[in-house]
Amino acid sequence: MATEILMPALSPTMEEGTLAKWLVKEGDKVKSGQIIAEIETDKATMEFEAVDEGTVGRILVAEGTAGVKVNTPIAVLVEEGESPAASPAAAPAPAAAPPAAPVAAPPPVQAAPMRAVAPDTSPDWPAGTPMKTMTVREALREAMAEEMRANPNVMLMGEEVGEYQGAYKISQGLLDEFGPRRVVDTPITEIGFTGIAVGAAWGGLNPIVEFMTFNFAMQAIDHIINSAAKTNYMSGGQLGCPIVFRGANGAAARVAAQHSQDFAAWYAAIPGLKVVMPYSAADAKGLLKQAIRDPNPVIFLENEILYGRSFEVPDLPDFTIPFGKARVWREGTDATIVSFGIGMGYALEAADKLAHEGISAEVIDLRTLRPIDYDTVLASVMKTNRCVTVEEGFPVGSIGNHLSATIMERAFDHLDAPVINCAGKDVPMPYAANLEKLALVTTADVVAAVKSVCYR
Amino acid sequence: MAARKTSDKSNVSKDELLKFYREMLLIRRFEEKAGQLYGMGLIGGFCHLYIGQEAVVVGLEACTKDGDKRITSYRDHGHMLACGMDAKGVMAELTGRIGGYSKGKGGSMHMFSKQRHFYGGHGIVGAQVPLGAGLALSDKYKGNDNVTFAYFGDGAANQGQVYETYNMAELWSLPVVFVIENNQYAMGTSLKRSTKSTTLFGRGLAYGISGEQVDGMDVLAVKAAGQKAVAHCRAGNGPYILEMMTYRYRGHSMSDPAKYRTREEVQKMKDEKDAIEHVRDLLIGGGLASEDDLKSIDRDIKAIVNDSAEFAKESPEPDVSELWTDIYA
Ligand SMILES: Cc1ncc(C[n+]2csc(CCOP(=O)(O)OP(=O)(O)O)c2C)c(N)n1
Ligand SMILES: [Mg+2]
Numbered sequence: 086m087a088t089e090i091l092m093p094a095l096s097p098t099m100e101e102g103t104l105a106k107w108l109v110k111e112g113d114k115v116k117s118g119q120i121i122a123e124i125e126t127d128k129a130t131m132e133f134e135a136v137d138e139g140t141v142g143r144i145l146v147a148e149g150t151a152g153v154k155v156n157t158p159i160a161v162l163v164e165e166g167e168s169p170a171a172s173p174a175a176a177p178a179p180a181a182a183p184p185a186a187p188v189a190a191p192p193p194v195q196a197a198p199m200r201a202v203a204p205d206t207s208p209d210w211p212a213g214t215p216m217k218t219m220t221v222r223e224a225l226r227e228a229m230a231e232e233m234r235a236n237p238n239v240m241l242m243g244e245e246v247g248e249y250q251g252a253y254k255i256s257q258g259l260l261d262e263f264g265p266r267r268v269v270d271t272p273i274t275e276i277g278f279t280g281i282a283v284g285a286a287w288g289g290l291n292p293i294v295e296f297m298t299f300n301f302a303m304q305a306i307d308h309i310i311n312s313a314a315k316t317n318y319m320s321g322g323q324l325g326c327p328i329v330f331r332g333a334n335g336a337a338a339r340v341a342a343q344h345s346q347d348f349a350a351w352y353a354a355i356p357g358l359k360v361v362m363p364y365s366a367a368d369a370k371g372l373l374k375q376a377i378r379d380p381n382p383v384i385f386l387e388n389e390i391l392y393g394r395s396f397e398v399p400d401l402p403d404f405t406i407p408f409g410k411a412r413v414w415r416e417g418t419d420a421t422i423v424s425f426g427i428g429m430g431y432a433l434e435a436a437d438k439l440a441h442e443g444i445s446a447e448v449i450d451l452r453t454l455r456p457i458d459y460d461t462v463l464a465s466v467m468k469t470n471r472c473v474t475v476e477e478g479f480p481v482g483s484i485g486n487h488l489s490a491t492i493m494e495r496a497f498d499h500l501d502a503p504v505i506n507c508a509g510k511d512v513p514m515p516y517a518a519n520l521e522k523l524a525l526v527t528t529a530d531v532v533a534a535v536k537s538v539c540y541r
Numbered sequence: 542m543a544a545r546k547t548s549d550k551s552n553v554s555k556d557e558l559l560k561f562y563r564e565m566l567l568i569r570r571f572e573e574k575a576g577q578l579y580g581m582g583l584i585g586g587f588c589h590l591y592i593g594q595e596a597v598v599v600g601l602e603a604c605t606k607d608g609d610k611r612i613t614s615y616r617d618h619g620h621m622l623a624c625g626m627d628a629k630g631v632m633a634e635l636t637g638r639i640g641g642y643s644k645g646k647g648g649s650m651h652m653f654s655k656q657r658h659f660y661g662g663h664g665i666v667g668a669q670v671p672l673g674a675g676l677a678l679s680d681k682y683k684g685n686d687n688v689t690f691a692y693f694g695d696g697a698a699n700q701g702q703v704y705e706t707y708n709m710a711e712l713w714s715l716p717v718v719f720v721i722e723n724n725q726y727a728m729g730t731s732l733k734r735s736t737k738s739t740t741l742f743g744r745g746l747a748y749g750i751s752g753e754q755v756d757g758m759d760v761l762a763v764k765a766a767g768q769k770a771v772a773h774c775r776a777g778n779g780p781y782i783l784e785m786m787t788y789r790y791r792g793h794s795m796s797d798p799a800k801y802r803t804r805e806e807v808q809k810m811k812d813e814k815d816a817i818e819h820v821r822d823l824l825i826g827g828g829l830a831s832e833d834d835l836k837s838i839d840r841d842i843k844a845i846v847n848d849s850a851e852f853a854k855e856s857p858e859p860d861v862s863e864l865w866t867d868i869y870a
Contacts, residue, residue, distance in 0.1 A: 245728055248730075248734070249801065270734065272699035273667070273700060273727055274700055301665065303665075337586075339585030339637070341647060343650070343664035344587070511868075512868055516637050516643075516646055516648030517648075517859050518585065518637055519858045519859070519861065520637075520859055520863060520864050
């Protein structure tokens with residue numbers, strides 16, 4: 086049986102090349118792996134090996150020929166005793182394959198602009214549930230402890246999480262309860278232990294990786310994005326990565342540029358990740374439990390300043406908060422303020438101040454940034470016709486920017502004023518006390534923005 | 542740590558011993574003052590004191606010539622004072638004032654002086670190591686014989702980028718002295734809880750880099766080792782590793798209760814290994830200086846430190862327009 090030798094593609098971008106030189110002639114015997122020709126691509130001259138054994142029956146493209154398209158037959162290999170004339174190349178190759186079916190248009194990034202807005206307004210826990218007061222720190226610790234009790238494959242690793250009881254004391258007591266097999270102190274080697282945790286997740290564990298702060302996760306971001314976030318897709322759905330990356334995010338106080346950065350918008354940009362940024366202790370608890378149970382990599386962004394704040398938390402043996410469900414903290418009619426994480430502090434304070442001035446602001450806590458609950462935001466904007474977003478991160482490419490675009494696409498006709506984004510300033514965080522205050526978003530900024538969208 | 546061998550003082554002059562005493566004392570008193578100002582709320586954020594480790598930078602700075610560079614972590618006040626940066630400018634940076642080395646924008650962890658060839662002041666553990674090798678690359682490229690000192694901690698020694706740097710530094714014969722300040726703890730993690738390969742300089746051997754362990758509480762031993770390392774680098778033989786066995790007396794930063802070690806352990810170090818006491822003993826015991834001589838140095842140092850604190854309180858906060866300057870060169 087004669088075989089055609091086709092012009093090879095020798096680089097990902099090669100479409101044609103020059104058949105620079107034949108190293109065999111008609112009638113020569115070739116072995117598989119033998120170099121039979123030299124081919125010039127746009128980048129280099131490459132040696133071309135025979136795949137099959139046989140005798141060179143005919144050479145179809147003479148050496149020195151330029152512009153030979155990839156997959157053009159260049160020679161025919163015949164078996165012992167076979168006549169070269171019997172080769173299929175004697176007959177002209179069939180014309181190009183029939184035109185492929187039209188490629189389906191990719192789905193739009195967002196849902197279709199006109200999709201109906203249907204916010205989920207169900208309560209997070211049943212009415213009448215007894216409540217208890219606890220700090221965000223305690224809520225996070227309880228969430229981890231409960232999930233570790235419930236699932237033996239949940240383990241915690243990170244710098245100082247064990248014997249030191251956590252740099253910010255989130256993991257206090259966990260080493261005592263769960264032992265060093267499940268509460269693992271790591272050396273300072275973020276990219277290393279993050280990769281190890283991702284591998285462990287593939288192997289069937291449910292690791293919680295604590296970054297002392299998310300500033301140090303920049304050392305590990307390759308594994309977070311290239312390994313954890315993308316592998317389920319790259320493996321055709323085989324290799325999900327049930328892992329939680331958690332730790333303090335954003336500015337603390339006076340710790341300067343390298344230790345004061347909000348990564349919310351960075352991680353929210355990555356398909357394959359889920360991104361959570363709670364404000365209250367109840368959300369911290371319910372969302373962290375949900376994150377630990379989620380079969381995907383979850384970025385869980387905490388805040389050092391919020392750790393010590395107290396909130397009411399439902400006193401239930403087990404409760405979770407679903408992802409993609411915003412919480413309306415305060416209903417209002419004149420303007421919508423959308424925020425998340427520590428930004429909620431400014432949003433709620435601003436709403437109080439505005440109420441004194443006769444402006445009724447609705448305040449929405451997104452709680453999760455991937456997925457985002459667009460419907461709750463849109464329904465509110467359709468009611469108030471005005472929107473201000475609040476976050477601490479950098480202003481360029483912010484969550485607020487993204488929401489503004491979505492509101493414009495899906496609720497343009499409902500807007501009575503342009504959406505205003507309140508964000509951190511477009512500067513690295515300065516150390517000086519006075520400059521640091523200026524770099525952060527303030528309640529006054531939010532009040533001014535709401536007044537501005539209300540033309541007041 | 543090995544018991545202190547009475548270090549070989551045959552080559553050390555009275556003047557040099559007095560200089561060491563002065564420089565180490567300046568760092569210690571400066572740091573004590575910084576700790577006070579922190580307690581008063583004049584310094585904020587993270588503040589990592591160098592108390593206990595003074596002999597390392599003072600001994601190594603004695604091996605440098607003009608043009609040599611240095612780079613370190615956030616625990617950087619001592620390095621700056623030792624390389625001749627002004628105490629006032631350092632203290633005013635700690636208080637976040639315009640008179641500080643970074644105009645108040647960097648703070649304790651991020652100060653720089655191009656003039657003194659001090660390249661920071663880095664907050665990300667281990668990041669300064671390749672940066673230091675890069676500084677050395679620039680000198681090698683230009684063909685001079687300057688050397689860079691890249692300081693990092695025992696905790697930082699576990700970062701992967703350190704080993705990527707070792708490989709390239711030796712491959713390219715970069716004139717860099719890797720100075721591991723092994724104070725035995727990375728925050729609350731003792732060295733032996735973070736690695737089974739606790740002889741840190743030895744890791745360089747895998748990349749072909751020579752090195753040695755040095756009593757970092759003995760300024761004379763530090764200087765002797767530093768001279769050897771610097772000669773190796775200046776002669777074009779590539780990098781060298783000095784593992785300085787040292788100890789920090791205070792917590793990791795101002796907010797660290799340091800419960801991971803005993804009071805006795807710290808006290809033992811202070812009693813038996815203190816670098817300043819060591820030089821004081823050599824001076825007094827050797828009849829090179831009197832108590833009064835040293836007291837007069839103490840007074841000078843106190844005045845310098847008090848002046849720096851006054852300056853740091855009086856220097857104004859940066860003008861609000863500074864928020865928007867220096868983002869681009
Ligand atoms: C990449 C990174 N991870 C974690 C931290 C938090 N952190 C700051 S200092 C430190 C310990 C470093 O110890 P070592 O290198 O021994 O230096 P020392 O503080 O003893 O001088 C840690 C974990 C950080 N700043 N950067
Ligand atoms: Mg250390």
